[in-house]
Amino acid sequence: MADLNLLTKAMGELDEDQVMSTISDFMASNPSKEDTLKMMNACQQGMAVVGDLFDSGEYFVGDLIYAGELLTKTIETIKPALKGESSAKVGKMVLGTVQGDLHDIGKNIFKSLAESAGFEVYDLGIDTPPEDFVNKAKEVKADIVGLSGILTLASESMKNTVDSLNSDGLRDKVKVIIGGNLVTSDLCSFVGADAFTTNAAEGVKICQGWVK
Amino acid sequence: MTDVSKKFQERVQLYKDAARHKKTSRVLNLANIWTWKICNSGYKLSEALFDYDKMEDIVCKFHEKYEFDYYMDYGLRNPLRIADTLGFTDYQINDDTCALSYVTDISYMTEEDYDLIIENYDKFLWTKCMPGRYKNLRGSNAKEMLKKAAQELITYQKFCVQMNSQMEEDYGVPLCLFAGVPSVLNSFETLYLAFRGMKALSMDLRRIPDKVKAVCRALGNGRAFEKYKASTQQGTDMHTGPDFSLYLLAHVILSKKQFEEFYWPLLKEIFDFVEKYDKIVHIFNESENSRLYDFYKQAPKGHVVVHFENDDLFKAKKEIGDNVCLCGGMPSDLLARGTKDECVAYAKRLIDELAADGGFIFSQDKMISYPNDCSAANLLAVNKFVQEYRI
Known part of the structure; x- marks a missing residue:
């Protein structure tokens, strides 16, 4: 050993x-x-x-x-x-870069840290429409939805995604975190997310707090 | 002197005085506005980006409506006609959302190419990088495509000159920062933006740091800077705001320690140059930069304007305000979703706290690009206030 x-x-x-x-x-x-x-x-x-x-x-x-x-x-x-066995998971997370935004480096950093912290992460990639977040969150019974974006246009897409989670009756069942260069406290309120971060490590700690 | 000439001189002087930390009667208002001006113009993004006449119409009408003192861009930032001729396809235009997006972080060089860059930069550029980036340079008619692209480049350069002249002659606005005043792209930025990409360069910093440093040493602040240095004369040019501009984008991957190792020698050369030749440089800094304030404390006072994106300018003023002139500060969040009164109150606070003793240029914190980045009514209210408010 x-x-x-x-x-x-x-x-x-x-x-x-x-x-x-x-x-x-x-x-x-x-x-x-x-x-x-x-x-x-x-x-x-x-x-x-x-x-x-x-x-x-x-x-x-x-x-x-x-x-x-x-x-x-x-x-x-x-x-x-x-041989097919995996370590115990602390929670399920659906993650993606929101619609209209093609950046994925920040999302991928967050994904690595989240996986190493024990989360089962379903990565939807870049330019992800709201309905894809909703469908995947429903399918896997996600605990957390993570929305990533760099471009300022991502703010509207983040809001549209949270609105879609709301209208599908999922909002009360998942926590939503937004991340990326553009996010601020004001944007978090506008989007209707539970938390925001520009720091992937801090973001993972927030998520760990939610699944304790 | 005509009114337009007076406006021009006043704007140049306001920029110089702010950079020199002299107290001014009002602050200069710099537009950090990019494709947003197209979204509100009545033209589609896809037509404006390919039609210089339409772009000219957009830029002029935008100025007539908002009357900024200075501009980052006159619609010159995305020369897609040249790129299209070369077969560049790594971008998307969505007219419905008025969004131009580039596919990000593609590497056009390998680890092995570091040596080639040092040995024969032009060979690397024309046999590796350019054919990797532009598919029309890979085929048998590459030379023909290159000729067409060169023609497009000349057309684009003519448009740059025309836009800059027109804004000066018709409206008294000095050369814009992008494709107006000379611009420096140093070797680290070139590796990050054009050759290696964010991810691969991050790996190289750990795996082959000596090769990265060797390229940075060999290429320094780039050919454009060497050319500029060779022709420069003592003293700042009283026909422009800054003498030249610099964009710090690649530093977003660097810790303070790495910045000192890889980037600082390049920036230090710029600081030494502007001090020696009495020049003014405008530095646009992406993201949040407080970890780099120790370096900005070494900037020669009166020569460096630092345009911050995500920094807290009130904090920055306390820490580095004695050394550099700060630029930016107006939150796009507030411009997009605040009320007119909230926006004006924040603009007043910025000016009162940052410009009282000089050393501040008013601008938006982020590159305003998409329709919901900013409300037109809020922008008009803020600009009217900034224009009229006396310090």
């Missing part, structure tokens, strides 16, 4: 070489599902460290992009040893 603390530390320090060599050695040892879940957990704890370092200003957006890629690469490598 690999040194889990070392893996968490390497992930937190974004030491790709150390993370990948630890994971490769681990996979070569024909690991059990139980041990693999422990490895996954150690990676997730490393991502929590990344979030803390972002909060403190040590890391910034580029580091979160890098962390997201590193986590994805790690999970893809570990996945075969899980």
Whole structure:
């Protein structure tokens, strides 16, 4: 069994070489599902460290992009040893960049952090119409709907999406968080969301608070 | 002197005085208004962006209605006719929502290309980047397409000159900031915007930082800046507001430490240059920038105007207001959804608190682009107030 603390530390320090060599050695040892879940957990704890370092200003957006890629690469490598089993999920989240907006980097950073925090994330991609959010939220019985946008035109699309959740009777069943460069407290009120953030790590903490 | 000439001189002087931190009787009102002016013009976005006559009509009528002192853009920002000729397809125009969107973050270079950029920049540009970006440069008739694009470029440049001249001669408005005054795109911005993209560059900063630094050192502040430096004369140009402009966009991925390592040497060169030659630079800063205030504290006083997007300008005034002239501040949120009275009250607060001792240029905090970014009635009320209010 690999040194889990070392893996968490390497992930937190974004030491790709150390993370990948630890994971490769681990996979070569024909690991059990139980041990693999422990490895996954150690990676997730490393991502929590990344979030803390972002909060403190040590890391910034580029580091979160890098962390997201590193986590994805790690999970893809570990996945075969899980043989279909997955770690326990803390909640279901439907996420997407709203209609008219084609940006996805911020959304993807948030997705990586949310997944590493244990959320099951259904990513609808970019330029997502309100009805797609509504249909997916209904289908998976989502706890949270996350609306992302960069362009100022996303404000109307965010509002239209929340209005659609309302008119379909879903609004009381889901929490809505909006994120992106354009969001403010005023916009949050206008849209009718429950929370807003320009900081992906903070956003995930808000979501964790909702599913406790 | 005609009224138009007087207006022109007053506007140039107001810009210079604000940049120099001199107290002025009123603040300069700079339009951070982009495609929004098309949305309210009666023309479709898809026609205005491809028809320079229509764009001219839009820009002139917009000015006659709102009477800003200064403009970021005269409809010059999206030269899609050139891009279309080259087969650029990574954008969408939606006339129903009046939205122009670019497909974001495409990488037109690989990790290996860093070496080629340093060894032979033109080879990289014409064999890797341009054919990657423009599909019409990949085929057998690439030269023909390039000739057509060059013709479109000349037409576009003529339109830029014409718009800038017309705004000066008919309305007394100095050269706009985009495609008016010279603009500097440094090597880090070029990597981010044109070559590598946000995601790939973020990875490179961690995986191959020395190569990124080497390209930044080799290309510096870019060819346009080198050309500008070579022909520059001592003193600020009294025919324009800023002598040149700079856009900070790529810094949004950088921590303070990374900024110091990768970006600061480039910005420092600009600061040293404007101080040495007594120039004024207008720097547009995307996103929120408070982590960079320590660098702006090193700006030479009287030479740097910083246009912030998401920063709290009242806080910025306290921290860096002694060194740089601040620009921006009017929230698009409020312009879009507030009342006229709320908008005017906020504009008054901005001027009272930021311009009392000089060093402030009034503008919108975000690039106003889409129909619901701003209410026309609110904008008119604010502009009337800013024009008439005396400090």
